[in-house]
Amino acid sequence: MSDVDEENATGLRRKRRSWSLDAKRRIVEETLKDGASIAEVARRHDLNANQLFGWRRQFGFEPDVPTDLAPILPVTITPDMAAEESDPGSSGQMEIVLAEGDRILVWSDVETAALTRVLKALSRR
Numbered sequence: 397m398s399d400v401d402e403e404n405a406t407g408l409r410r411k412r413r414s415w416s417l418d419a420k421r422r423i424v425e426e427t428l429k430d431g432a433s434i435a436e437v438a439r440r441h442d443l444n445a446n447q448l449f450g451w452r453r454q455f456g457f458e459p460d461v462p463t464d465l466a467p468i469l470p471v472t473i474t475p476d477m478a479a480e481e482s483d484p485g486s487s488g489q490m491e492i493v494l495a496e497g498d499r500i501l502v503w504s505d506v507e508t509a510a511l512t513r514v515l516k517a518l519s520r521r
């Protein structure tokens with residue numbers, strides 16, 4: 397690492413560090429160890445975590461993406477159903493069409509927690 401004086405917009409001088417490729421590689425390798433925290437490695441080397449993420453991309457290591465996220469599915473908004481098909485006491489409904497063609501009608505009074513449990517269970521099928 398080497399330091400270079402750089403003048404900022406206020407006219408004050410600050411040191412800008414320049415890291416060698418080997419130093420960057422060693423620091424990036426620290427982030428690849430089991431249980432390593434990128435934020436902690438960055439603090440230990442007096443770096444900004446975003447800079448460290450950039451170095452990881454530079455060396456071909458993409459940021460970890462959670463694999464337990466639900467897939468993004470297409471949504472279609474359609475006109476209201478005919479009055480004879482809807483619950484007379486409801487003020488709205490949602491129809492969820494699954495990939496296999498199964499349909500789930502959800503009325504406006506459904507409890508969010510209950511619907512979440514049902515959707516999670518269906519996503520595991």
